[in-house]
Amino acid sequence: MKILVIEDHRPLAKSLSKGLKEENYTVDLALNGQEGHFLAESNSYDAIILDLMLPEVDGLTILKRWRQKGNQTPVLILTALDSPDQVVAGLDAGADDYLVKPFHFDELLARLRALIRREHQRKDPVLKISDLLIDTRKRKVWRGEKEIFLTAKEYSIIEYLAYHPGEVISRTELWDHLYDWASETTSNVIDVHIHHLRKKIDQSYSKKLIKTIKGGGYALKID
Amino acid sequence: MPLKLIKVKSLKIKLIIWFSALLIAVYLALSLYFFLSHRSALYQKLDSELKVATLSLIKNLRMEENGVLTLSQNYLSGIDPAIGFKIFNHSGQVIFEIIRSEVSRERENSEKAALPEIWSSLDSLGFSFADRQKNPPTDNYFFRTRKSDKEHYWRILLLKTTIPEEEVEERNNEKANELPSVIYLVAFKSTRPIDEELETILRIIIIGGTAVLALSFAGGLFISNRALKPIQMISSTLKNISASNLKTRIPSGSYDRELVPLVKQLNDTLDRLDRAFERERQFTVDSSHELRTPLAAIINILEILERHPRSSEEYHQAIDEVLELASGLQNTIEDLLILARLDAGRSPLQLSRASFFELINEAWEMVKDKAAEKKINFHNEISPELIATIDIQKMKRVFINLLKNAVLYHRPNGTIWARGQQFNDRISLEISNNGPEIPPEKIPHLFERFYRGDESHSNAVEGAGLGLAIVKTAVEIHGGQVQVRSQAGLTSFIITLPKI
Numbered sequence: 001m002k003i004l005v006i007e008d009h010r011p012l013a014k015s016l017s018k019g020l021k022e023e024n025y026t027v028d029l030a031l032n033g034q035e036g037h038f039l040a041e042s043n044s045y046d047a048i049i050l051d052l053m054l055p056e057v058d059g060l061t062i063l064k065r066w067r068q069k070g071n072q073t074p075v076l077i078l079t080a081l082d083s084p085d086q087v088v089a090g091l092d093a094g095a096d097d098y099l100v101k102p103f104h105f106d107e108l109l110a111r112l113r114a115l116i117r118r119e120h121q122r123k124d125p126v127l128k129i130s131d132l133l134i135d136t137r138k139r140k141v142w143r144g145e146k147e148i149f150l151t152a153k154e155y156s157i158i159e160y161l162a163y164h165p166g167e168v169i170s171r172t173e174l175w176d177h178l179y180d181w182a183s184e185t186t187s188n189v190i191d192v193h194i195h196h197l198r199k200k201i202d203q204s205y206s207k208k209l210i211k212t213i214k215g216g217g218y219a220l221k222i223d
Numbered sequence: 224m225p226l227k228l229i230k231v232k233s234l235k236i237k238l239i240i241w242f243s244a245l246l247i248a249v250y251l252a253l254s255l256y257f258f259l260s261h262r263s264a265l266y267q268k269l270d271s272e273l274k275v276a277t278l279s280l281i282k283n284l285r286m287e288e289n290g291v292l293t294l295s296q297n298y299l300s301g302i303d304p305a306i307g308f309k310i311f312n313h314s315g316q317v318i319f320e321i322i323r324s325e326v327s328r329e330r331e332n333s334e335k336a337a338l339p340e341i342w343s344s345l346d347s348l349g350f351s352f353a354d355r356q357k358n359p360p361t362d363n364y365f366f367r368t369r370k371s372d373k374e375h376y377w378r379i380l381l382l383k384t385t386i387p388e389e390e391v392e393e394r395n396n397e398k399a400n401e402l403p404s405v406i407y408l409v410a411f412k413s414t415r416p417i418d419e420e421l422e423t424i425l426r427i428i429i430i431g432g433t434a435v436l437a438l439s440f441a442g443g444l445f446i447s448n449r450a451l452k453p454i455q456m457i458s459s460t461l462k463n464i465s466a467s468n469l470k471t472r473i474p475s476g477s478y479d480r481e482l483v484p485l486v487k488q489l490n491d492t493l494d495r496l497d498r499a500f501e502r503e504r505q506f507t508v509d510s511s512h513e514l515r516t517p518l519a520a521i522i523n524i525l526e527i528l529e530r531h532p533r534s535s536e537e538y539h540q541a542i543d544e545v546l547e548l549a550s551g552l553q554n555t556i557e558d559l560l561i562l563a564r565l566d567a568g569r570s571p572l573q574l575s576r577a578s579f580f581e582l583i584n585e586a587w588e589m590v591k592d593k594a595a596e597k598k599i600n601f602h603n604e605i606s607p608e609l610i611a612t613i614d615i616q617k618m619k620r621v622f623i624n625l626l627k628n629a630v631l632y633h634r635p636n637g638t639i640w641a642r643g644q645q646f647n648d649r650i651s652l653e654i655s656n657n658g659p660e661i662p663p664e665k666i667p668h669l670f671e672r673f674y675r676g677d678e679s680h681s682n683a684v685e686g687a688g689l690g691l692a693i694v695k696t697a698v699e700i701h702g703g704q705v706q707v708r709s710q711a712g713l714t715s716f717i718i719t720l721p722k723i
Contacts, residue, residue: 105523
């Protein structure tokens with residue numbers, strides 16, 4: 001899952017980015033409104049964390065512009081402005097959630113997960129494909145009774161596929177959601193990760209879940 | 224106890240009273256003029272009647288040989304029967320009298336006894352013997368109004384004349400010299416018809432006055448209601464304006480010219496209030512942002528640090544970051560407190576004599592470490608004799624903030640100067656640097672609270688953008704002002720203080 005953080009307070013932005021990365025999110029960071037606007041326009045994110053008081057262009061203006069142009073990315077406003085008027089203005093500008101600074105990081109993470117679930121019309125934080133269980137809260141994966149241990153990137157791939165069950169996901173799309181804009185790796189590395197995932201999830205089971213679609217990409221589905 | 228005038232507080236009642244008073248005054252003046260001129264016309268008419276009757280009487284008078292005056296009988300038919308006559312001879316005796324029914328009726332009606340006295344002698348008619356002796360004017364008419372009793376007035380004509388000479392000579396040649404050639408003729412008529420007419424007029428005036436008074440009250444009420452209506456409209460608009468709704472304005476188009484300045488003043492006041500509230504609101508928003516964001520960063524850094532075991536290097540780095548943020552937060556809080564105290568006037572000026580040279584040197588001590596890092600030079604060129612009465616703590620804060628800013632935004636190896644000048648009525652102090660110029664569009668905002676030249680709110684350690692706001696407020700409390708000049712490679716903050 002790839003998150004865009006738009007926050008002008010450098011120490012907070014750095015710390016947020018570090019914390020989210022440790023939680024297995026891919027993070028792009030923008031320190032002002034202009035940069036944030038540009039990144040959101042040119043990349044596809046699973047969620048955006050938006051500060052409101054930003055130099056150059058303020059958060060609400062950017063948000064309204066996105067929504068006018070049809071950008072559907074879930075947006076969580078993270079701001080020091082706490083009056084009911086400001087919360088209403090934020091939500092009515094098209095935000096999906098609103099969190100006031102100072103905040104608890106756990107709460108922010110929970111709200112992000114909820115945003116992503118909502119985006120995929122899910123209620124249960126545990127994703128199920130046949131006997132494959134993915135607990136998005138603890139980032140743990142089971143096949144039947146057996147826990148499967150995955151690397152961070154492997155987990156991210158299987159989670160992303162599980163959020164889109166039965167859909168064909170191209171390598172580019174996977175790459176877009178797993179690597180930040182500064183990454184220089186190629187999409188070949190996706191194939192390597194898929195290869196490892198197959199070994200861990202499908203190898204010892206008769207029912208194969210990860211499918212390769214020729215000329216398309218990958219899909220997680222029951223036949 | 225002295226009589227106190229009742230103070231009328233109602234504008235409406237005042238308007239009605241003034242309106243009615245004015246109207247009544249005009250009415251009374253007009254009535255008085257009419258009454259007096261009418262009265263004088265009536266008297267003139269009466270006088271000329273008396274005069275005409277007198278002239279025609281004289282023409283018809285005949286002096287008998289025995290000195291008795293006789294009148295041709297047909298004369299009386301042509302003369303107003305209400306006019307009576309009496310003729311006195313030179314020595315004041317009545318020699319002739321005509322009193323006919325009209326006159327006697329007037330006399331009957333009043334107290335009979337009181338009547339004759341008035342014209343029984345010439346003296347009582349104001350035509351004394353002494354007057355008669357002294358070069359008496361002949362053929363002059365004198366008119367008098369005399370009271371015969373309590374309420375009965377008569378108009379009296381007095382004429383001193385002579386009987387025409389030819390007639391006397393014709394009839395009695397030898398005795399001519401003995402005849403009383405000079406006579407005093409008195410004609411009189413009751414003024415009752417005039418008095419009655421004037422009384423009627425007076426009654427009409429009084430009735431009319433009552434009507435005018437009633438009308439003027441009604442009119443005053445109408446006018447005052449109309450005049451006060453826009454004021455009521457203004458006040459009902461104002462009633463809807465509260466602290467949360469300061470955007471409403473009194474519509475200025477629909478008012479009369481006289482009320483436009485009032486409406487404008489009220490709207491201007493509302494504008495100022497609105498701006499003040501807006502500034503206050505912005506200040507609250509800014510201060511909550513400036514306090515909460517670093518706090519959020521501190522909490523976030525610590526929370527994330529706690530989630531996983533870290534290397535000691537990571538811990539040290541986090542501690543440094545948090546300390547830096549905390550000290551930035553401390554600075555912001557200090558500055559906010561200083562500003563709040565300055566605003567509330569809770570820290571009154573503690574004035575004492577101080578030398579600016581020493582004060583600025585002390586201020587430099589606070590920033591010289593930072594300046595040394597950037598190898599910035601400082602020249603204090605203020606004369607040690609420049610002494611003024613100031614609040615030392617507040618002025619020191621002013622110079623610390625100005626010098627801190629000068630160091631912060633300066634380029635390495637730059638120079639900072641402090642200069643001072645004394646004028647008759649003021650002292651001018653200047654902190655200048657040869658660093659980068661301030662863009663002209665930023666200058667008007669420099670002293671705004673939470674405004675930062677570089678517009679990024681990320682320099683937590685460098686303060687929250689309150690330094691220059693404190694400078695401005697502190698200098699203004701001293702009755703002075705701050706100006707900024709940034710041109711030709713030199714940026715100067717100029718403080719002007721009045722000499723106390």
